[in-house]
Amino acid sequence: MKFDLIDLRTFLAVADLGSFRAASEALHLSQSALSRRIDKLEAALGVQLLLRTTRKVELTTVGRGFVPRARNVLNELENALVGIQEVSDRLSGLVSIACVPSAVAYFLPGVVRTFHERYPRIRIRIIDESSSQVLTAVARGEADFGLTYIGVNDADIEFTPLLEEPFVVAVRRDHPLAKQKTVDWADLSAYEYISLAQGSGNRFLIDQALAHGKVRPRHFCEVQHVPALVSMVEAGLGVGVVPRLAMPGAEHASLVSLQLCNPQVTRSLGLIHRRAKELNPVVKLFYDLLVSSAHTR
Template identity: 75%
Template sequence: MKFDLADLRGFLAVADLGSFRAASLSLHLSQSALSRRIDKLEDALGVQLFNRTTRKVELTAIGRGFVPRARNVLNELEYALVGIQDVAERMSGQVTIACVPSAVAYFLPAVVREYHRQYPRIRMRVIDESSSVVLTAVARGDADFGLTYIGTQDADIEFRPLLEEPFVAAVHKDHPLARRRQVSWKDLSAYEYISLAQGSGNRFLIDQALARSEIKPRWACEVQHVPALVSMVEAGVGVGVVPRLAMPPGRHEALVSLKLNQPVVSRTLGLIQRRGRALSPVAQLLFDMLVKRRGGI
């Protein structure tokens, strides 16, 4: 068969983006050059991969079936290159991960630092947004995969649990509760309480846990995201409840984490990706590194 890897890359670009124009821009080719590559591939295979009109381009049934095969060919080639000595220093590309802000501060940076040390030429984009935005970014292909805490019933998304993470009470080191090892929700209700806003995934988990409880702290300050809540606690505005990984590990000059009970609240942190869509080699390397990282939490 007379076609090459460039033809496969052109085919996958059009299949993923649904447009010859968008695909040609992503590959830095003219549309005519890209069209010739697709024609060459179709001639070599003896089949029609796309239905093309003046308005849109769509994969044929055969084309849809060929997508995973073409992707596997390219991935296998790049995986083979990973085994070559010193290839890490020569690997290049870009990986995009969508991540909830509460997992960025003290979970993701260590992995990013190690990843960049091993693969210095690979660029990384982090989309730090709410759980709903993370899900959308992965579903649309704006991110290679996501790090989030809410499993999904979406048939097109796979959720891989990494760890079960408890929520803790966040207090300032000078707060009256700071010397205690654990507190209850009733204890927190006696002080100025900082809450996450309605619509937040973490707020939803907290509200679920408190649904049958008579103790519901009345908030004095409300914020949208966990990092903002932690900053408010650090400034001495009040107390709050956040996922454990959102708090600094070990001793901190201003913040204290306290075990929280009555009731206990927790969440499952995990990785999401599009079902049936193989990750690129550079994305798979980061994905695997995050999976290994869970053992060190």
């Protein structure tokens, strides 16, 4: 049977008020829309619930018997929703997540916002550090789990990949490269280039990808963390290569992400946690939301 809860509400409104007109006003539906709702419910149940005449609406025998059942269904649903809301309101605790800075700017805030709306009493602590420090925080128990991009060889740490993320070219909208859909590494040599510093995990991935190539743009400035590089680009100091999640969406006023080719560079972003320690229920709520959010991107 295919019908919606609003179909039940519509039927009960007509049954209680004895009028399509009164029910349509109470539900803020047009009479034609209300009539379609009733027709849909009757078709789904395979019975006639209402007798319609030009002057009045009456319940059939089946309709009179269905009224208390429909009301019970709605009451049970409302009680269940209230119960869920009460559980959400009562949940409290602390979730500590260690996260690489490049995933904080435009990926993590949406997850934090949704989680806080659902569980307002649970506090969230974000440790935004380099990939090596994220691993250390998780291994030492300073963070419940970590969001990072370099797989680990530690037998005590489990890495769960979330998504494969490409590196992109970050430019201002008024930059000459912004007109191109794709950019080769060779194209970057003609412009002021800002690089990530030696020793950072993202720089390591870029150097690996360029190891066997002849083209390597020469930088005039280098920074330690990706958000700083994005800020330098936004200030008009040059162009840079960063992970896609570190960049704002297409609606941003001044920044554009361009596809990078020859060679492409990617990283595997994922979650790490200690194998021997099971996530507590409050932490698991945030962990699962993070996983589901990543899969929808």
